[in-house]
Amino acid sequence: MPAEIIDGKAFAADLRGKVAGHVARLKADHGITPGLAVVLVGEDPASQVYVRNKGRQTVEAGMASFEHKLPADVPADELYALIERLNADPKVHGILCQFPVPDHLSESEIVARIDPAKDVDGLHILNIGRLASGQDAMAPCTPLGCLMLLRDHLGPLSGMNAVVIGRSNLVGKPMAQLLLGDSCTVTIAHSRTRDIEEVVRRADIVVAAVGRPEMVTGDWIKPGATVIDVGINRIDAPERGAGKTRLVGDCQFESCAQVAGAITPVPGGVGPMTIACLLANTVTACCRAHGLLEPEGITA
Numbered sequence: 001m002p003a004e005i006i007d008g009k010a011f012a013a014d015l016r017g018k019v020a021g022h023v024a025r026l027k028a029d030h031g032i033t034p035g036l037a038v039v040l041v042g043e044d045p046a047s048q049v050y051v052r053n054k055g056r057q058t059v060e061a062g063m064a065s066f067e068h069k070l071p072a073d074v075p076a077d078e079l080y081a082l083i084e085r086l087n088a089d090p091k092v093h094g095i096l097c098q099f100p101v102p103d104h105l106s107e108s109e110i111v112a113r114i115d116p117a118k119d120v121d122g123l124h125i126l127n128i129g130r131l132a133s134g135q136d137a138m139a140p141c142t143p144l145g146c147l148m149l150l151r152d153h154l155g156p157l158s159g160m161n162a163v164v165i166g167r168s169n170l171v172g173k174p175m176a177q178l179l180l181g182d183s184c185t186v187t188i189a190h191s192r193t194r195d196i197e198e199v200v201r202r203a204d205i206v207v208a209a210v211g212r213p214e215m216v217t218g219d220w221i222k223p224g225a226t227v228i229d230v231g232i233n234r235i236d237a238p239e240r241g242a243g244k245t246r247l248v249g250d251c252q253f254e255s256c257a258q259v260a261g262a263i264t265p266v267p268g269g270v271g272p273m274t275i276a277c278l279l280a281n282t283v284t285a286c287c288r289a290h291g292l293l294e295p296e297g298i299t300a
């Protein structure tokens with residue numbers, strides 16, 4: 001039986017609606033407008049699209065959006081000075097620096113300079129540590145979005161076998177921490193994993209965050225498993241005409257959907273959840289900054 005398709009786009013729209021409701025109340029009751037600053041270094045076309053989408057959806061939720069575009073050759077000191085200004089700016093509750101950055105800059109050096117209270121990407125070492133030790137953290141947006149979809153689809157995840165493919169700081173590792181927090185038995189697979197197909201075949205939950213187009217095929221999937229495809233890969237699509245491209249995930253959708261119980265599509269799966277969770281994290285950061293009760297129903 002073909003898999004149910006998990007509609008991340010619809011779930012994300014619903015979540016953004018809830019975020020907008022909290023934003024409206026913050027404005028009406030406290031005169032506060034949550035603000036998100038996005039920093040983009042260089043002119044990577046994919047990053048430009050994401051940053052534009054983030055800005056639009058931030059404004060649509062009633063929040064303030066501050067976009068800072070810096071040239072690809074910006075000196076590190078100038079970028080750090082901007083982060084200092086954003087850290088000090090009371091109108092800014094969340095700061096995100098879009099990755100990847102050009103080679104002369106270090107992602108870890110950048111993240112280390114962001115005020116952990118404004119680190120809505122959840123990448124600061126303090127937030128990583130809080131997540132790992134089970135304390136109130138700012139969880140990274142993509143894994144948080146995956147967790148929300150899984151809980152919505154499966155109910156309690158306790159005791160399930162989860163395999164995360166990929167061990168990046170942005171996706172794989174925090175995904176594994178969140179699943180462990182929900183009492184899954186978690187395995188992290190990566191490029192050195194032996195017999196990876198066998199490992200994945202044991203999973204009730206598969207989260208693929210690899211960056212290799214359609215690497216995971218249906219024969220890797222245990223019948224009935226839930227497949228969350230994080231990958232966003234742009235590949236040539238000559239069938240659509242000369243020079244055309246299309247987006248595919250890290251899972252081969254057709255063959256996986258034949259075996260899985262449920263699967264997220266690409267596009268329309270995890271991607272929209274990432275942005276919705278970014279907005280949710282910004283509202284949470286805003287409430288914490290003002291000593292207000294944290295909003296319910298928009299975070300894990």
Ligand SMILES: NC(=O)C1=CN([C@@H]2O[C@H](COP(=O)(O)OP(=O)(O)OC[C@H]3O[C@@H](n4cnc5c(N)ncnc54)[C@H](OP(=O)(O)O)[C@@H]3O)[C@@H](O)[C@H]2O)C=CC1
Pocket residue numbers: 142165166167168169170171172189190191192196209210211212230231232233270271272274
């Ligand atoms: N939907 C969304 O909102 C988002 C989507 N993405 C997408 O998710 C994907 C992963 O992103 P990210 O985590 O940043 O990527 P990274 O390149 O940082 O990490 C990729 C991981 O995959 C592992 N890997 C690579 N090749 C293989 C292989 N053949 N078999 C098993 N594991 C392998 C690597 O292992 P090793 O460590 O051993 O090298 C690494 O841990 C990308 O397609 C990206 O575009 C990313 C962020 C958000």
Ligand SMILES: Nc1nc(=O)c2c([nH]1)NC[C@@H]1CN(c3ccc(C(=O)N[C@@H](CCC(=O)O)C(=O)O)cc3)C=[N+]21
Pocket residue numbers: 049050053096097098099100121141142232247266267268269270271272274275
């Ligand atoms: N500091 C940092 N934090 C990030 O969270 C971060 C980052 N850097 N760098 C790049 C990746 C990638 N990422 C995506 C966000 C939204 C979609 C998204 O909205 N995708 C839609 C449409 C995609 C399209 O049509 O191009 C979809 O999948 O349906 C995808 C990918 C966030 N990332």
